[in-house]
Amino acid sequence: MAATATLWSKQMRKFLASPEEMFGLLIQPILWVVLFGVGMKSMLSAGMPGGGEPYVAFMLPGIVVLSALSGAIGGGSVWLTERLRGIVKEYLVAPIPRLSILMGNALSTMTKSMFQAIIVLVVGVILGARLSPNPVGWLGGLVLVAGFGLGFSGIALSMASQTDNPGAYHAMIMVLNLPLLFLSNALYPLATMPTWMRIGSLLNPATYTIDGLRQMMFRDPSALAGGDPLPLWLCWGAVLAFAALGMWLAYAAFRKSIK
Amino acid sequence: MNEGLQDGPAIEARGLVKRYGDEVVAVDGLDLSVPANRIYGLLGPNGAGKTTTISILTTLLEPTGGEAKVLGLDVVKQAGDVRQRVGVTFQEMVLDDELTGRQVLDYHGRLYRIGKAERKAKTEELLALVELREAAERKAKTYSGGMKRRLELARALMTTPEVLFLDEPTLGLDPQTRARIWDYLRALKEEGGMTLLLTTHYMNEAEELADTVGIIDRGKLVVEGAPQELIEQMGADTIHVIGDGERDAFVEKVRTLPFVQTVDVGRTVIQVGVDSGSKRLVEIVSQATGNAFEIEDITVSKPSLGDVFLKYTGRRLRDTDSPQTQHRMLLMS
Numbered sequence: 076m077a078a079t080a081t082l083w084s085k086q087m088r089k090f091l092a093s094p095e096e097m098f099g100l101l102i103q104p105i106l107w108v109v110l111f112g113v114g115m116k117s118m119l120s121a122g123m124p125g126g127g128e129p130y131v132a133f134m135l136p137g138i139v140v141l142s143a144l145s146g147a148i149g150g151g152s153v154w155l156t157e158r159l160r161g162i163v164k165e166y167l168v169a170p171i172p173r174l175s176i177l178m179g180n181a182l183s184t185m186t187k188s189m190f191q192a193i194i195v196l197v198v199g200v201i202l203g204a205r206l207s208p209n210p211v212g213w214l215g216g217l218v219l220v221a222g223f224g225l226g227f228s229g230i231a232l233s234m235a236s237q238t239d240n241p242g243a244y245h246a247m248i249m250v251l252n253l254p255l256l257f258l259s260n261a262l263y264p265l266a267t268m269p270t271w272m273r274i275g276s277l278l279n280p281a282t283y284t285i286d287g288l289r290q291m292m293f294r295d296p297s298a299l300a301g302g303d304p305l306p307l308w309l310c311w312g313a314v315l316a317f318a319a320l321g322m323w324l325a326y327a328a329f330r331k332s333i334k
Numbered sequence: 335m336n337e338g339l340q341d342g343p344a345i346e347a348r349g350l351v352k353r354y355g356d357e358v359v360a361v362d363g364l365d366l367s368v369p370a371n372r373i374y375g376l377l378g379p380n381g382a383g384k385t386t387t388i389s390i391l392t393t394l395l396e397p398t399g400g401e402a403k404v405l406g407l408d409v410v411k412q413a414g415d416v417r418q419r420v421g422v423t424f425q426e427m428v429l430d431d432e433l434t435g436r437q438v439l440d441y442h443g444r445l446y447r448i449g450k451a452e453r454k455a456k457t458e459e460l461l462a463l464v465e466l467r468e469a470a471e472r473k474a475k476t477y478s479g480g481m482k483r484r485l486e487l488a489r490a491l492m493t494t495p496e497v498l499f500l501d502e503p504t505l506g507l508d509p510q511t512r513a514r515i516w517d518y519l520r521a522l523k524e525e526g527g528m529t530l531l532l533t534t535h536y537m538n539e540a541e542e543l544a545d546t547v548g549i550i551d552r553g554k555l556v557v558e559g560a561p562q563e564l565i566e567q568m569g570a571d572t573i574h575v576i577g578d579g580e581r582d583a584f585v586e587k588v589r590t591l592p593f594v595q596t597v598d599v600g601r602t603v604i605q606v607g608v609d610s611g612s613k614r615l616v617e618i619v620s621q622a623t624g625n626a627f628e629i630e631d632i633t634v635s636k637p638s639l640g641d642v643f644l645k646y647t648g649r650r651l652r653d654t655d656s657p658q659t660q661h662r663m664l665l666m667s
Contacts, residue, residue, distance in 0.1 A: 077444075077447055085433070085437075089430075157430075161426055161428040162430055164428055165428055165442070165489075166445070167394055168392050168393065168394060168422050169446060170417040170418040170446065
């Protein structure tokens with residue numbers, strides 16, 4: 076625990092000392108919400124698919140998840156750089172658990188995703204989305220995003236542990252990134268998808284994160300989901316299982332890389 | 335500190351083997367014993383297995399065979415305890431250079447769970463030791479190569495290790511900086527309570543610093559001893575002969591000369607240890623005239639560790655590499 080906190084604090088301090096990184100991290104989700112959200116809104120006639128709610132509200136959870144995805148990719152990049160530059164060796168000769176090394180990285184990624192999520196929500200509200208009146212729901216939503224971020228951080232870390240080539244890492248991770256975003260209910264409702272796509276989306280942990288977010292954080296969730304929402308317990312179960320799976324994959328790949 | 339370990343060696347390896355796949359044998363049955371509170375210099379060319387040995391001893395790599403103990407603790411079975419009590423600097427620069435010098439030291443101390451007050455005191459003490467006080471608030475990426483090395487040394491000392499491993503501590507540094515690092519290391523030795531194992535391919539570094547030198551070649555320890563003893567074995571003076579033709583016949587004749595103490599035949603150089611170089615030079619040369627051996631180059635020198643190395647490995651250890659070639663080697667290794 077102490078080692079995880081130390082490594083987390085180190086990553087956060089580096090982040091706070093780098094205005095460029097902070098700027099990029101904060102601006103990217105804002106651009107998504109403003110450019111994509113506003114564009115789509117003007118194209119879609121009122122009432123679809125948000126059912127009275129603006130499209131911005133519909134797509135906000137998707138942008139939150141997308142930000143978590145790009146955050147995790149960045150976390151994997153940091154890890155790859157630390158591996159290639161030998162910095163990981165400093166951690167490995169220290170008397171700390173191996174898992175704490177990965178957790179330090181994943182938790183700092185998650186923390187950044189939380190910042191992003193909050194900014195996305197604030198911008199969304201300014202643009203007309205209406206949040207649920209229950210702050211417990213907001214908190215639950217953030218925890219759910221954190222779980223998803225942890226899972227995908229794990230996948231990114233496992234990939235970054237298996238290659239020594241930053242180009243290969245980015246190529247592999249983009250192949251995963253695209254279906255995670257587009258083969259989900261982030262941009263279009265599950266109910267209107269063709270069957271094959273719905274099946275694909277239901278295999279995607281992002282779908283459960285987004286559905287859970289809509290239910291916990293926004294008003295009129297059934298309208299937002301464009302049909303019956305998924306059971307909330309299933310959303311939680313799927314996301315927590317994904318978080319555990321991701322970290323397990325990362326740990327297994329890391330163990331193999333230091334043999 | 336564990337008093338019980340004072341009797342045993344600080345570092346001990348028996349039959350240590352590290353293989354990568356079926357082809358590469360980096361360490362090939364290495365035996366090593368380093369007494370406590372000494373400086374031991376592991377000397378060898380690039381690829382001799384020095385870094386692999388350090389990686390095993392610092393628990394970064396598991397050996398394929400044999401066993402190694404540090405402070406009496408098995409490096410595989412008791413890796414956690416070993417990590418707690420040793421420090422290391424790596425061959426390449428390993429610094430999170432987005433952090434300031436002070437932050438690098440502080441985070442390192444936190445990883446080892448050193449309390450805040452102690453961390454602070456130790457940081458100040460070490461920044462003073464390696465003369466980085468004025469640069470402490472600057473990010474490490476603005477440091478010169480020598481400053482980075484000094485910061486790494488300070489980082490390794492943050493945890494007051496009982497055994498300190500230094501892998502090529504002065505590789506690629508300019509002569510002044512090297513001399514400064516040597517001064518710090520000597521000061522550490524004076525202070526006592528710490529065993530140092532350093533690898534180097536600089537002869538003079540081993541000669542300057544080490545109480546005991548072990549020459550390692552192709553993953554094996556070929557000879558070990560105090561630098562002066564090793565050198566004295568070579569005779570009072572060494573005559574190096576390079577030539578072409580009937581080498582064997584020449585060597586045989588030289589061997590029979592009464593004043594010749596040792597003859598070592600390398601791939602290109604023949605080393606002859608004699609009682610007095612300047613006096614015997616002519617006599618050595620005259621041995622060639624009767625034979626079909628033509629001397630191309632002949633030099634006389636006081637023997638050095640380089641000559642010892644040549645004697646035991648049959649190869650020269652290039653200790654006059656330019657910084658550029660060293661840098662290239664570093665990148666390749």
